[in-house]
Amino acid sequence: MMEPVRTRRSGMVSAAAKLHRSRERRATNHTLLEGPKLLAEALSAGITPTRVFYLENEPLQIDVAVPLFPVDSDALKRLSGTKAPQSPVAEIPIPGARSPVTDTILILWGVADPGNAGALVRVAAAFGIDVMVGPGSADVWSPKALRAGAGGQFRVGMAGVGSLPEIADLGYGIIATVVSGGSSPESIPWGRWALVMGEEASGLDAAALDAADIEVSIPMADGAESLNVVAAAAILTYVLTRHRDNTPGGSPEAV
DSSP: OOOOBOOTTSHHHHHHHGGGSHHHHHHHSEEEEESHHHHHHHHHTTOOOSEEEEETTSOOOOSSOOOEEEEOHHHHHHHHOSSSOOSOEEEEEOOOOOOOOSSEEEEEOSOOOHHHHHHHHHHHHHTTOEEEEOTTOOOTTSHHHHHHHTTGGGTSOEEEOSOHHHHHHTTOEEEEEOSSSSBOGGGSOSSOEEEEEOBTTTBOOHHHHHHOSEEEOOOOOTTOOOOOHHHHHHHHHHHHHTTGGGSGGGOOOOO
8 A cells, every 4th residue: 555645735735735825726727626525526527636645544446547645634634624624535637618408597797705606506407507706706716615516517518708798799688686676587588698796795886787687686684684695696587597497498588
């Protein structure tokens, strides 16, 4: 059996741990994922890890031929970057972008928090819709976003987008989310829609609102605080996709 890597300062551990930095991920097109569930999701998606680190004396079963490296708890903690690290930690190539093909898509527009960005991808995966990531949004392939996405990144198509008019050129109507004053979600007809979610604290900027075909708000009880961005996205995505399987011919009306 291979001797465990027993120092957090080993060259191999240090090189992999650098992938917590966005600059390193961009330079290498690699990232880190943590835990058996995320590793299983990546393998199911046909992604072969570059290398896998696992806690010494802890069993690891993996059906593909990849370099495996046992590590001690100190090295695993550095690779994880969390207070309660999970074994294994795998380095993987970041999958290529894929243009959206689903009738409804979710747009991350200035969602800077990686936990929120990952959780929004998880919402999209739950409802079977694709994702596009706009300017000012967190890297959805960061280790933190991958944890929040719970495997969603491997189950949806994702691509970047520079402007909302690009979305319209793909044949989607644009729905902007606002805290109040927008249309009821129930009033939106079935169609090809791009649901645009902004930063939780500040919401969408004026340019995004100007580009929208519809503004939508979720009705809430008097005195209630606004919902967080992930809860709002889940509600709106459910409403937009709930008639999908009952639409005659399986295709939406033109926007």
